[in-house]
Amino acid sequence: MSSQERREFIRTTSAKSYRRRALSSRVFTALLVIALLIAFVPLASILQNVVGHGIRYITWHFLTTSQQLPSITNTNGIGGIGNALAGTAVVDLIAVLISIPTAIVLAMAMFEIKGRWVVAVRTAMETFIGLPSIVFGVFTYVSLVVTTHQYHAYFGSLALCFIMIPVMTINALAALQSVPDTLIEAGLSLGLRPSRVMLHIILPAARARVFTGVFLAFSRAVGETAPILFVIGASTLPGFNPSGQATTLPTLMWSYLIGAYPSQREACWGIALVLMVTVLFFNVLSRIFVARTQRS
Amino acid sequence: MTTTHIDPPTDDGALSAGRERKLPTGSDRAYGYTLWTVLTLVGVIVFYFIYVLVKNSIPGWQFAGWKMFTTTTWSFGDNKFGVLPLVMGTAFTTFFALLMAVPIGVGAALAIVYLIPRRLQLAVSSLIELLAVVPSIVYGVWGALVMASWLGNSGEPWLKRVAHGAWPFDGATAGYGMTLGAIVLAVMIMPIVTAISRDVIVAVPKELTEGALSLGATRGQVIRKVILPSCKTGIVGAVTLATGRALGETIALATVLGGVTQMSPLPDRAFATGSTLAAEIAIDFGAITGKAGNVLFALALILMVIVGAVTYLARSIIRRNERQFQ
Structure with missing residues (x-):
């Protein structure tokens, strides 16, 4: 084979190979684009239904009056979601008030203390993040409702703490660990006590990332149904009493979804819209904090 | 940034100075x-949690x-506690959702990363991640009120026609069932x-990538x-x-699976109705009395063991792969 022939042979075979590879590449990228398009279908359907069916429920009356049981004579009389909004506020507020300090101090402890006990607790927190949330509902039910024979709104808050504290703690720990050593050493070299270093140097430096975790955990907890369903009872009266029974937006949606009247099922969309706007609000807040940390 | 991913804290390197300090001084x-108080308290609660369950x-x-x-029948009201249909339901819905x-x-x-214009990347990925923050009860409502009727009226009959009624696409098409459950789960975990x-x-x-391209x-x-x-x-x-997530999903599935039937309890067809471990706990909790209620805690424990085993398995796979790279 002369050098001329060899060059020609390489040119034709490589062209052939390239054509084949280019074609398979094009097919493959087309598949990826199709995957992306398919990924949008459910999103579009959910948004279209939640907004399309839900928007007409967004009235002052629906948001402020309490729920009402439809009757044979008034099948559309479902009232509003005022009681569920109040219940959500109480249950979630107490949950947040307990979990934020607990999670931050726990993260501080994991940051400062070494040893097997810390590793065990951290592993437990990481495992809790992945556990099915209904397990926490079952636990709260046995340990609180069964022993006291009562339903309280704050039982729901305690159940939600099991959802929130692990997420917040692991995020806060990562945040504390991301603070540069030099900052900490500078504080220590000035003779600051460890507590001062933590409170005045490490925590402020990690603040934005800690709050990212807080909002992330909260946006997840607001929509949780399974852990609180069995422990808060139900209340059709708008009230902010933590030791009374309560209905929250997700539990109201659940009872409407399995309810007997079509008007109840239809109203699920209205509640879904309110719930999604709430969740989205806190998710966007967490994103703003993320953006701020990335800038700084 | 993702909405669901949590960076695992790393032990190595960072903060060795901070970590060697002795407490309390x-x-x-x-x-x-x-x-120490908070750490001990949380640890004790974790142990109490396991103990109670x-x-x-x-x-x-x-x-x-x-x-x-x-036994193969689950019927809570009749004290029939065959757990097999629930385990199969959990496995099937999760497997096909992952598929x-x-x-x-x-x-x-x-x-998103390689094919669409850079300016659109953030918008497109945030839109998809929007799905990750939708509460599971909303998926339940969507599945029960939108997808169920669509599947029952068009989706499942179409599948049946295409497959000429061969297994597993045979039998009655109700809309509710394993197929719907798998779809709802798939939509939930995809983001x-x-x-x-x-x-x-x-x-x-x-x-x-540039090396390969060159x-x-x-x-x-x-x-x-x-x-x-x-x-x-x-x-x-x-x-x-x-x-x-898929194994433990409760509320989104509780209304879309149709429940375990006495006639053919095992979900052996694509359109079979059934239930999952987590969903069944939520469904039966309303009727909880006496020792039958404790069976639900046993279910919760089985569920936890399954989730734990799967997570452990995956972690060991990840660890082995990491070692290969090093």
């Missing part, structure tokens, strides 16, 4: 005590007996897969032979998280 005693499931095991694993969600999720992530995969794909070093690889080859292998560990992690 002299005047800082109160600080040390506070940290195990203790309360014991009467349940005794009440249901070995029949729990040998749908993983290729689409990873494909979408690849498309998790996409979000984490995207983060992992973005982090692939540019040198790797050797004459096409875009498809680069993605398949360079990017995907180097993202393997991260994608396995994403799938693990998604699997955990």
